Amino acid sequence: MLSKEEIRALKRAHPVADVVAGYGIQLRRSGRSLVGRCPFHHDQGRPNFNVCCPTDQADDFFYCFRCGVGGDVIRFVRLIDGLSFGQAIERLNGTATAPPGQRKITVLRRPIRKAAPWGIAERACLSAAVTLYHNSLLDNAPALAYLRGRGIGSDTIERCRVGHARGDELCRYLAWRRLPLKAAFRVGLLKPGGRETFAGRVVVPEIRATQPIWLIGRVLDPVGDQPKYLGLPGAGRKPLLGWENAVDEPSPVVVESVFDWLTLVSWGIPGLALLGTRVRPRVLNSLSRFSHFYLALNSDQAGRKATELLINTFGQRATPIELPGVKDISELAPMPNGRSLFLQAMGRWQLHAAA
Numbered sequence: 001m002l003s004k005e006e007i008r009a010l011k012r013a014h015p016v017a018d019v020v021a022g023y024g025i026q027l028r029r030s031g032r033s034l035v036g037r038c039p040f041h042h043d044q045g046r047p048n049f050n051v052c053c054p055t056d057q058a059d060d061f062f063y064c065f066r067c068g069v070g071g072d073v074i075r076f077v078r079l080i081d082g083l084s085f086g087q088a089i090e091r092l093n094g095t096a097t098a099p100p101g102q103r104k105i106t107v108l109r110r111p112i113r114k115a116a117p118w119g120i121a122e123r124a125c126l127s128a129a130v131t132l133y134h135n136s137l138l139d140n141a142p143a144l145a146y147l148r149g150r151g152i153g154s155d156t157i158e159r160c161r162v163g164h165a166r167g168d169e170l171c172r173y174l175a176w177r178r179l180p181l182k183a184a185f186r187v188g189l190l191k192p193g194g195r196e197t198f199a200g201r202v203v204v205p206e207i208r209a210t211q212p213i214w215l216i217g218r219v220l221d222p223v224g225d226q227p228k229y230l231g232l233p234g235a236g237r238k239p240l241l242g243w244e245n246a247v248d249e250p251s252p253v254v255v256e257s258v259f260d261w262l263t264l265v266s267w268g269i270p271g272l273a274l275l276g277t278r279v280r281p282r283v284l285n286s287l288s289r290f291s292h293f294y295l296a297l298n299s300d301q302a303g304r305k306a307t308e309l310l311i312n313t314f315g316q317r318a319t320p321i322e323l324p325g326v327k328d329i330s331e332l333a334p335m336p337n338g339r340s341l342f343l344q345a346m347g348r349w350q351l352h353a354a355a
Helices: 004-013 016-022 073-081 085-093 120-138 141-149 154-160 170-176 181-187 258-267 281-287 301-317 338-346 349-354
Strands: 028-030 033-036 049-052 061-064 201-208 211-219 229-231 253-255 271-273 293-295 318-320
Touching (some): 004 085, 016 073, 073 085, 120 141, 141 201, 154 258, 293 301
Antiparallel strands (some): 201 211, 211 229
């Protein structure tokens, strides 16, 4: 165990602001403090999370004026990664031998499962990649045209932080941000030789507590047997896309693909994407928390089989939706009346959701 002097030196070596930013939380200057969105509650409106940066020899600290959570850098790492005091010190000191598997942010009213056992550097690289890809998309006319052709507009692109990977920028950008390339390799953003995993793809992140925890990319121009969709290879199990915005809704819509989910977002309808039709036990466990949900999977054989499995599992809690003459929801997105057609197919969705 470190002495008090050694702990004090460790905290001085890792300012709270640097560690917070390393978790992908954006901070801006406000007087003598830095402010941003609190990761320990659903922080809307004016940002409530403050990092105090003293000018004397006092230690810096963080505090949320909304949920009342605060402390030093060690407490921040403990809370956001669900670690003990000793584990948090090891994490900051770079001596942790085995990071935990599935972690929880236990101070939240609704615990959030972390999708990957990463440290500060890995999270920072993932957050940086999402920022780079999003900004690159805004300057890429062909990629924007592709999205608009599929009915995905600027508001949805901004809200979901959709991006595009050119394939020749990430290494330079990470170096400019002074982030370790080794961490980007561990996360799965880079392949041997420095090649970008998502090169040439539209990229959609899964965001939890303001932080990206996973990425999935859709290729624009398939070549050979190149897979149409590709998930972040270093992240382990893929999450349910859209979980944070759907988890407190009374009747979310469960869909199959990324573009089905983006379509729901653009329509203002809460939804979750399975990202495939393979319904694993952990997916069933996640869906079991809902008293009711709708099923709008693809109308092909695989989609019908997955729908049947979910209905057999959840009974009347799962209501299937007959899609109006299309294979999936994303085919409705470019239609001027696509949203109306879908709501008609849902029948009394609005009344049920408001009940």
